[in-house]
């Protein structure tokens with residue numbers, strides 16, 4: 001989807017000739033897979049007959065993440081991993097020739113609930129082709145998707161954004177596809193073919209600004225080296241998730257995962273069950289009941305990064321107690337504090353009439369031997385003010401005495417951003433922590449403890 005001026009409208013008229021064709025058939029929508037009975041095939045909704053550059057305002061804030069030119073084994077699985085880790089869905093505009101080479105990846109995209117778009121067979125400039133050749137490019141790509149996953153794509157995007165001409169857009173509309181342009185171009189296709197934290201930051205910046213309520217974000221999982229896109233994706237998702245955006249397809253539809261507003265939610269810093277419930281048509285009690293097994297007995301004990309099942313909208317209003325409100329505070333007499341991102345024992349103590357040592361002594365059993373390692377979401381008992389003054393003076397906890405340093409991952413961190421605070425490279429930190437991070441250096445967890453090798 002490289003940068004060519006997309007406004008190539010040639011003034012051709014279209015109109016009545018399109019009207020007849022649409023709406024007739026059983027056009028299948030990816031993301032709603034065939035389940036045994038062919039009769040249950042779902043249809044794409046009627047295509048939106050305009051070229052969308054933003055998502056329709058189906059909610060106060062919506063964002064559609066889109067990935068073009070794949071699938072490609074060296075990038076697409078990584079993109080899918082990051083999306084899955086965040087519980088977020090996106091739309092993949094696949095090339096037919098790539099889909100034919102990697103049908104397993106098309107299947108994984110669909111299996112994990114994402115949408116598929118048609119990006120032609122071999123990525124030509126459609127404006128340079130005859131009408132018959134344009135049609136062949138589109139139909140061959142759709143057939144390849146059908147061969148891979150049994151459903152037709154519901155979206156179309158022309159290579160280089162050349163899809164504004166009604167003679168091109170009409171071909172998609174006639175085949176039940178909504179044409180999706182974009183509002184935010186990350187220009188990740190111009191990436192250096194090597195790891196570049198500065199370029200990753202540019203991708204993040206372009207994916208999130210100018211700020212708008214309904215962006216469609218253009219990124220790429222195909223076309224070459226896209227690991228900078230992979231590395232940027234987590235921060236892009238965090239930006240929108242933390243601002244209450246709903247991740248939709250380009251038509252502004254929530255992804256099916258049940259129906260309507262049900263689905264999976266990944267707990268963000270500062271969330272409570274009440275604040276999460278406010279984003280859905282559910283009460284905190286309903287969400288608690290649906291996740292009691294993973295939350296445990298205390299509804300206040302959410303973990304950042306924890307995945308919650310959101311029960312269906314307007315559903316049974318099942319169990320739970322009375323109406324809305326916030327979860328009841330713990331019934332004990334002691335003061336309890338839930339660790340927030342960025343907290344240290346020193347910063348927590350400063351909010352109470354206590355020293356960090358007093359808080360540490362009162363919570364040593366759960367904190368463990370290192371007072372610097374507290375976990376976001378961890379619940380601490382705050383001893384009464386003016387108490388024992390057990391240990392030494394105030395100040396902050398001493399850092400560990402070893403040659404290396406322990407760092408607890410904060411929201412928004414990447415190995416690159418962490419490394420920039422030390423005299424280390426991200427690779428050095430990765431090597432020192434590979435056993436706990438695993439094979440993908442982009443997948444670090446908030447609250448995870450990393451060893452920073454001595455400079």
Ligand SMILES: [Zn+2]
Pocket residue numbers: 001002068069119123158159160
């Ligand atoms: Zn493209």
